[in-house]
Amino acid sequence: MRKILSLGLVRGWLWQIVGTAFGIGLVVGVRLLMGLPAWKAEPAAVVGGLLGALFFNYGVGVFDDWFLGWSGRDVPEHGDETRLGWRRFFGPSTNHKTIGVQYLVLSLILMSVAGVFSLIFRTELANPGLQFLTPIEYNTLMSLHGIVMIISILIGISAFMNYTVPFLIGAHDMAFPRLNAFSFWIAVPAGEILLSSIFLGGFDTGWTGYPPLSARAPLGMQMFFLGVSLASFSSILSALNVLVTVARLRAKGMTPFRMPIFIWAAIATSIISLTATQLIGLSFQMVMLQRLLGMGFFDPVKGGNPILFQHLFWFYSHPAVYVFVLPGLGIISEFLPVFVRKPLYGYKWVAMSSLAIALTGFLVWGHHMFTAGMAEYLRVPFMYSTLLVAVPTGVKFFSWVATIWRGKISFPTPMLFILGGIVVFLLGGISGPPNATVSTDLQLNNTYYIVGHFHDTLFGGYIFPFFAAIYYWFPKMTGKRLSEKLGKLQFWLMTPSFVIMSLAMMRIGLLGMRRRVADYDPALGFQPYMMVMTITGFLIALGVLVFFINAFITLKRGETATGNVWGSRSPEWQAPSPMPLHNYDRPLEVVGEPYDYGLPGSQYVKFEGEE
Amino acid sequence: MKHFVIVAILVVASTIAIRAGLNSIGLLPELASVQGTSTDQLFGLYVWATAFVFSLIVVTLVYALIAFRRKQGETGEGVHVTGNSSLEIAWTVVPLLIVVYLAFIGAQSLADTRRIDPSAMVVKVITGQWYWQFQYPDYGIGTTELYLPVGKQVDLQMTSRDVIHGFFVPEFRLKQDIVPGRTVELRITPSVIGNYKVECSQLCGSNHAYMTAAVDVVSQADFDAWVAEQKAAAGENPVLLGEQLASQYGCTVCHSADGSKKIGPTWLHLYQSQVPLSDGTKVTADEQYLINSITNSNQQIVEGYTANVMPATFGQTLDKNQIAALVAYLESLK
Numbered sequence: 001m002r003k004i005l006s007l008g009l010v011r012g013w014l015w016q017i018v019g020t021a022f023g024i025g026l027v028v029g030v031r032l033l034m035g036l037p038a039w040k041a042e043p044a045a046v047v048g049g050l051l052g053a054l055f056f057n058y059g060v061g062v063f064d065d066w067f068l069g070w071s072g073r074d075v076p077e078h079g080d081e082t083r084l085g086w087r088r089f090f091g092p093s094t095n096h097k098t099i100g101v102q103y104l105v106l107s108l109i110l111m112s113v114a115g116v117f118s119l120i121f122r123t124e125l126a127n128p129g130l131q132f133l134t135p136i137e138y139n140t141l142m143s144l145h146g147i148v149m150i151i152s153i154l155i156g157i158s159a160f161m162n163y164t165v166p167f168l169i170g171a172h173d174m175a176f177p178r179l180n181a182f183s184f185w186i187a188v189p190a191g192e193i194l195l196s197s198i199f200l201g202g203f204d205t206g207w208t209g210y211p212p213l214s215a216r217a218p219l220g221m222q223m224f225f226l227g228v229s230l231a232s233f234s235s236i237l238s239a240l241n242v243l244v245t246v247a248r249l250r251a252k253g254m255t256p257f258r259m260p261i262f263i264w265a266a267i268a269t270s271i272i273s274l275t276a277t278q279l280i281g282l283s284f285q286m287v288m289l290q291r292l293l294g295m296g297f298f299d300p301v302k303g304g305n306p307i308l309f310q311h312l313f314w315f316y317s318h319p320a321v322y323v324f325v326l327p328g329l330g331i332i333s334e335f336l337p338v339f340v341r342k343p344l345y346g347y348k349w350v351a352m353s354s355l356a357i358a359l360t361g362f363l364v365w366g367h368h369m370f371t372a373g374m375a376e377y378l379r380v381p382f383m384y385s386t387l388l389v390a391v392p393t394g395v396k397f398f399s400w401v402a403t404i405w406r407g408k409i410s411f412p413t414p415m416l417f418i419l420g421g422i423v424v425f426l427l428g429g430i431s432g433p434p435n436a437t438v439s440t441d442l443q444l445n446n447t448y449y450i451v452g453h454f455h456d457t458l459f460g461g462y463i464f465p466f467f468a469a470i471y472y473w474f475p476k477m478t479g480k481r482l483s484e485k486l487g488k489l490q491f492w493l494m495t496p497s498f499v500i501m502s503l504a505m506m507r508i509g510l511l512g513m514r515r516r517v518a519d520y521d522p523a524l525g526f527q528p529y530m531m532v533m534t535i536t537g538f539l540i541a542l543g544v545l546v547f548f549i550n551a552f553i554t555l556k557r558g559e560t561a562t563g564n565v566w567g568s569r570s571p572e573w574q575a576p577s578p579m580p581l582h583n584y585d586r587p588l589e590v591v592g593e594p595y596d597y598g599l600p601g602s603q604y605v606k607f608e609g610e611e
Numbered sequence: 612m613k614h615f616v617i618v619a620i621l622v623v624a625s626t627i628a629i630r631a632g633l634n635s636i637g638l639l640p641e642l643a644s645v646q647g648t649s650t651d652q653l654f655g656l657y658v659w660a661t662a663f664v665f666s667l668i669v670v671t672l673v674y675a676l677i678a679f680r681r682k683q684g685e686t687g688e689g690v691h692v693t694g695n696s697s698l699e700i701a702w703t704v705v706p707l708l709i710v711v712y713l714a715f716i717g718a719q720s721l722a723d724t725r726r727i728d729p730s731a732m733v734v735k736v737i738t739g740q741w742y743w744q745f746q747y748p749d750y751g752i753g754t755t756e757l758y759l760p761v762g763k764q765v766d767l768q769m770t771s772r773d774v775i776h777g778f779f780v781p782e783f784r785l786k787q788d789i790v791p792g793r794t795v796e797l798r799i800t801p802s803v804i805g806n807y808k809v810e811c812s813q814l815c816g817s818n819h820a821y822m823t824a825a826v827d828v829v830s831q832a833d834f835d836a837w838v839a840e841q842k843a844a845a846g847e848n849p850v851l852l853g854e855q856l857a858s859q860y861g862c863t864v865c866h867s868a869d870g871s872k873k874i875g876p877t878w879l880h881l882y883q884s885q886v887p888l889s890d891g892t893k894v895t896a897d898e899q900y901l902i903n904s905i906t907n908s909n910q911q912i913v914e915g916y917t918a919n920v921m922p923a924t925f926g927q928t929l930d931k932n933q934i935a936a937l938v939a940y941l942e943s944l945k
Contacts, residue, residue, distance in 0.1 A: 135817035206814045212791055213774040213816055300792020301919060306775060307790060340679075342689030349699045371777065371786045371812070373795050376725075380718050387710035387717075391703060398702045399694075401671050407689035410681045419676070426668050430661045433710075437717030439650040439724050440657065442786045443639070446777060446812045510638050512781025514810055517820035521808075598688035 008091035009188075012060035016189060019055025023048035041219055043292055045200065049226050053189035061092040062185045065178050078177070082581065092185065094177035097579055099184050100163025101477060103155050104470075106184075110152035110191055112544070117145040119541055126534040128522040138518035140202030140220065147207040147224065148194060151231050153324045153462055154273075155187055158238045160327060160469055161266050163477070165242055167572040168260045170251025170590075170605070172582045175244040179237055187234040194227030196220075206516055208317075211287050211298035211309050222291065225284040232281040235323075239273035242266050251571075251605070253590035257348055260570060260594050264351040265330020268358040269323050276316040276362070283312035307374055314365035321454070322361040325425070325461025326354055329396055331469050332418050336400060337595040338568045339415040340407025344595045345399045353392035353399075360389050370438050371445045379438045386436040393429055397422070412566070413487030417468035420495045425460025427499070428453060431506060446516075449509025452502040459498055467547065474551075475565045479578045480558035486550035493543035497536035504529045504536075569594065569604045586610075618674050625666035626659075633658050640781045643807065643828065645764075645800035647784030649723040653716060724785065728764035731798060735928070737860070738789050739772035740816050743809060743824035744859050751932065752841040753859040756825040757809060760834035764800040772861065772922060777812030780826055788813050801828040853940025856933055865921065868944055875921060876913045882945040887914040901938045905929070 004010050024044045032038050057063060065075045081088045081095060088098055089105070121141045124133045133141070162180065166173055174180045197203060201218030214221050246263055286297045287309065296302025298309045337344045344350060366374065366382030400422055409415075431453040434440040444450060467490070475481045508526045509515075520526060564573040571588055572579065586608040596602040638658070642651055679689070734757070735746040746753040759765055769778060771791040778797055779786040782805075787797040811822035829837065844855075857863050865874035876886075882901070885893050889912040894900055903910060906926035909918045929937070 135820065139814075139817055139819075204814075204816050208814075210775055210814070213814070216774070217816075300790075306792070340689055341687075343691060343693045345692065346694035346699045349694070349703075372788045373790045373793075379721065383717050383721075384711070384714040387714045388707075390710050391706050394706045395699070395703055397668050399699075401668060401675065402694075402698075404672065404675045405679065406692070407675075407679050408681045408685065408687060409676055409679050409689075419672075422672065423669060426665065430664050433660070433713065434654070434657050437653060437713065437720065439717065439720040439784075440653050442724065443647075443650060443654075443781070443784045445786050446779070446814075507636075507638075511640050512779075512810075514779070514812055514820075516814045518817075519820040521823075593693075596691065596693075598691035 007087065008060040010090075012056040012185070012188070015059025016052045016056035016192075019058075020048040020052035022055070023051035026051070042222055045219060046222050046226055046288065046292060049189075049193045049196075049223060050230075053186065053193065053230055056189045057182065057185050060185050062178075062182050064092070092181045094173075094181050095581065096162050096166045096174045096177070096180065097477070099180050100159050102184050103159035103162055103187075106187060106191070107152050107156035107159055108548075110148050110155065113195065114145050114148035114152060115541055115544065117141045117148070119537060121145070122534045122537045124518070125520075126531050128520050128527055130519055133518065135518045136202055136204055136218075139204035139206075139516075140198060142516060142518075143203055143206050143224070144195070144198065147228065148191075149458075150207065150320070150324075151187075151191060151194065151228070153458070154231065154235050156462070156466055157269065157323065157327045158183065158187075158234070160331070160466075160473075161238070161242050161270070164473065164572075165245055165263065165266055166249070167575075167579060167583045168263060168570065169246060169249060169254060170571055170584065170588045171245060171249035172584075174241050175248055176241050180241055183234045183237040183241065187231055190227050190230035190234065192227075193223050193230065197223035197227070208313065209284065209287065210313075211290065211306055212300070214287050215290050215299065222288060225288045228284055229281045229288075232277045235273045236277045239270035239277075242270040243274065251588050251590055255590075257351065258590050258592075258594060260334060261344060261347065261350055262327070262330040262334040264354050265326045265333070268354040269326040271355075272319045272323050272326075272358050272361065276319045278316075279312050280316035280320070283309050283316075286312075307369075307372060310369050310372055311365070311374070314368045315362075318365040318368060319358070319361040321457065322357055324458055326357065328421065328461040328465035329425070330354065331465040332400065332421055333396070335414055335418050335468060335472060336403050337597055338566050339412070339418070340404050340409045341567075341597045342403060342407040343593070343597060343599075345402035345405075346395075347593075347595065349395050350399050353395040356392035357389060360385065360392065364389060367436055367441070370441045383436060383438055387433060390429070390433060397426065397429070412471075413482070413484055413491065414468040414472040414566070416488065416491045417464045417471065420491060421460050421464030421468065423460070424456055424464060424495075424498065424502075427502060428456030428458075428460050431456060443512075444509065446514060447509035448505045448513045448515050451515050452505030452507075452509060455498075455505065456502045459502070464495075470547075472566065474554070475561040475577050476572060476579055478555060478558075479560060479562055480554050481561035481565060482554050482558065483550050486546055486553075490543045490546040490550065493546060494540050497539035497543070501533050501536040501540070504532050569597070571605045574605070574607070614674070614678060618671050621670045621674065622663075622666045625670050626663045629662035629666060630658055633662065639784075641803070641805075642784065643780075643782035643801060643803040643805060644784060645802050646724040646726075646798070647782075649720040650784045653720045656713075656716070725798070727798060728800070731764040731766040732760075733766050733768060734759075736767050736769040736778065736789070737772065737928075738769065738776040738811070738822075739861060740774065741811070741818040741822040742861065743822070744861070745824075746859070746928075747838070748930070750838050750842065751930070752838065753856065754841065755859070756827060758834060758837050759799075759801050759826065759828050760831045761801050761804050761828050763831070764798055767797045767799065769795045769797060770924075774815050775813045776815050776822065778809060779812035780807050780809050782807050786812050804828050804830060849936040849939040850943045852933075853936035853938070853943075856929075856937055857940060860925070860929075862937075876916060878941050878944050880945065882942045886911075888912060889914050889916070898938055898942070901941050902934060905934060905937060 027044045027047050028038050068075050078094050081093060089102055121138055124131055197220030200220045200223055203217040203221040203224055205214045205217055246267055289295045290297050296304040298304045298306045333344055333350050363385040366378055367386040370379050435444055471482050471487055508529045513526055562577045575584055588605045588607050591606045592603050594604050733748055737744040744755060745757045769789040771789045776789045783799050785799060787795060789795050805828055807826040809824050809826050811819055867873050867877045868879060870877050870879040881896050884896050886896050887893050908921040908923055912918050
């Protein structure tokens with residue numbers, strides 16, 4: 001019993017129950033004092049959920065150091081925690097690599113849950129008519145698939161930024177390790193609250209949660225708003241941490257254009273997260289308050305404006321797409337030189353293109369609203385700004401192809417996922433401009449074409465590079481190398497299936513198939529396409545299952561890999577695997593360019609005391 | 612140099628083949644509106660562009676992967692090339708010019724979809740969860756199917772009674788969200804006679820999938836005949852017309868004619884009865900009360916019901932004859 005209670009997660013859950021009960025009691029008490037009927041589900045659920053999340057963090061022990069500091073006592077140094085073994089992943093670790101693995105596991109769990117949701121409703125959609133889901137169940141699963149995947153992606157990005165940024169820049173840890181722990185642990189109750197919406201009536205609005213629909217949806221809607229608001233804390237604080245870490249903790253000699261290219265992507269993505277995430281939190285909290293307290297922000301009867309919500313929502317949610325893909329594109333640029341044994345072509349242009357995408361991304365949100373009924377003339381400037389995104393994105397593609405040209409190319413699993421990512425992201429890229437010009441978008445908006453387009457961008461820009469990164473850095477995390485055979489099986493299960501699925505989506509979307517429908521008219525003739533999407537969806541899931549099996553087998557009895565597995569110039573591969581507690585035993589200095597493969601005698605980093 | 616020549620030839624061949632393939636499968640549904648003409652031209656341009664960019668990147672990539680793969684037992688590194696500024700500038704500036712040109716064409720295409728014909732026929736579109744209603748103020752008729760004469764611009768004046776809905780007919784290539792609290796305009800000139808379907812394009816709750824209505828584009832002669840038929844059906848009998856209006860305007864969603872209690876009070880035995888109001892007084896349900904309750908619904912609230920539930924806009928949406936017909940119908944339920 002004491003052993004179980006020593007796990008932070010278990011203590012967190014117990015305190016979460018206490019906090020939730022306390023929150024509900026608080027609402028009941030206040031209502032009684034105000035002379036209202038004691039019980040009302042909405043405020044009880046929201047306040048209970050919020051306090052439960054805070055108490056959870058207290059229970060885990062995330063606040064312990066801060067409380068010690070505030071009370072004037074000494075805060076202990078967090079020393080070697082490896083003696084805790086696997087148990088360290090269940091407590092409030094402040095080590096960036098432990099937190100990175102925590103994020104990674106949480107991300108994989110949420111990704112699997114959201115994936116299962118999609119398999120359920122894809123099975124429903126394989127045939128017209130309602131088979132086994134009611135419309136509200138369909139809408140809840142479809143909405144949760146979207147938002148849980150998004151949270152999983154944000155967490156997955158935090159995973160890789162946390163795990164790699166410190167050692168890529170030669171630092172011991174992140175700039176704010178305790179804040180880092182909080183960023184992770186607040187995401188756990190956020191995910192729980194989000195998923196609890198299934199049990200509280202669900203919601204029928206999609207992940208966009210447009211009012212007035214979301215103002216009248218079932219109670220599950222509030223859990224959606226609360227869960228996303230809490231997760232946005234995680235995203236904002238994590239971005240802050242990354243930016244400060246990169247600004248302050250780089251190794252000697254690591255000038256901006258000698259940073260690994262992934263760092264540029266991490267900067268670009270963190271700028272967006274830090275400055276735009278507030279807007280989605282804000283817009284969701286406004287609807288939350290409209291429901292709780294009758295503040296009619298978006299209620300036309302009270303003079304509110306439903307379109308305002310869409311502006312606030314998309315001001316984050318479009319740049320958010322670049323939050324999702326920029327790290328992935330950074331990983332592509334980071335790995336390509338290693339596997340083609342050639343410098344990254346046009347390093348500075350690739351680095352600047354990440355920033356250009358991030359900055360342009362702030363000016364394009366209106367293209368989601370071409371049909372929304374906003375001021376009509378606004379559609380023209382948004383059309384120009386949106387199309388501009390194609391320019392820096394094109395720079396990346398051209399640079400990748402030029403990097404590969406005349407290399408010495410080998411094809412281990414991470415390289416396959418990188419190449420799959422490039423081709424799939426290209427499909428997402430070239431299917432984009434028709435959504436940017438207004439007249440063509442009037443046909444495409446809210447159809448399956450959009451669904452195909454953004455699944456292409458997210459698979460190409462996130463999922464494929466994400467798996468490439470796992471295969472690439474798995475030896476660094478565990479000292480063992482994932483099976484190449486199973487890795488290739490996963491790749492070939494996922495890639496063709498995914499391409500077929502997204503093309504089928506775009507095909508019926510062009511023909512007018514609406515998205516977010518639980519049922520469709522068989523007379524449309526789309527049933528064969530829907531069946532293809534369902535089958536390919538299951539094949540993708542099978543690929544992910546192969547990955548889990550691979551990870552499980554490798555951890556049990558995988559091939560040991562402690563050296564420089566991929567022949568990389570990057571400093572982390574000059575250190576032992578798994579990575580030691582404080583990364584490098586000696587300070588390192590950057591003495592050359594990061595990607596000078598093929599230049600004899602060149603060196604990227606030099607450790608102190610080394611010739 | 613040899614590599615570049617081969618790749619260039621392959622890219623051209625692949626572009627032509629992909630474009631031909633895409634066009635042969637028929638990418639878009641049949642076009643049935645004047646507004647969609649320039650949209651489809653723009654789509655045609657995109658098919659070219661898509662085929663070219665896809666070929667340029669993928670063909671070059673695949674070629675490079677094959678030509679420069681590490682052969683069995685081969686060691687060593689690739690060529691040490693770090694970049695070329697002129698090339699980088701070229702592939703930044705050329706795409707920039709292309710997208711600016713695309714945006715320019717896109718703006719023209721948008722303008723084409725928005726040309727206004729001052730003699731357009733007005734149709735009021737009223738939406739709610741989950742229904743479509745269409746009113747023709749010029750003819751004083753209302754339906755749940757949209758009838759349109761071919762070749763004549765129709766000005767859809769759309770409103771929503773609850774959440775955001777969306778008007779979408781794939782063959783018309785146009786889509787417009789319908790926002791509650793205001794009137795949204797969409798102009799369509801149907802160009803081909805046929806039967807289509809309007810589908811709600813903005814997620815509007817559980818039954819979103821089923822929010823569709825028939826759209827029939829007919830010849831002017833057929834349209835005139837249909838109008839006459841509709842008018843005759845309502846006839847000169849105001850009670851029948853009123854009953855039709857009550858269902859078309861969604862009144863019967865909240866008010867019953869058989870005494871059962873719904874969201875609003877029933878109409879059965881209402882006329883000339885004593886109605887208790889929320890302020891404690893009583894009022895006789897005479898003709899003036901009925902008119903007032905329709906056009907000024909928040910003024911006299913029946914005891915046990917709340918204000919602001921019934922739309923307060925019927926005073927504007929209904930004309931005098933329609934209100935008279937509704938009152939006649941209510942009186943007939945005495």
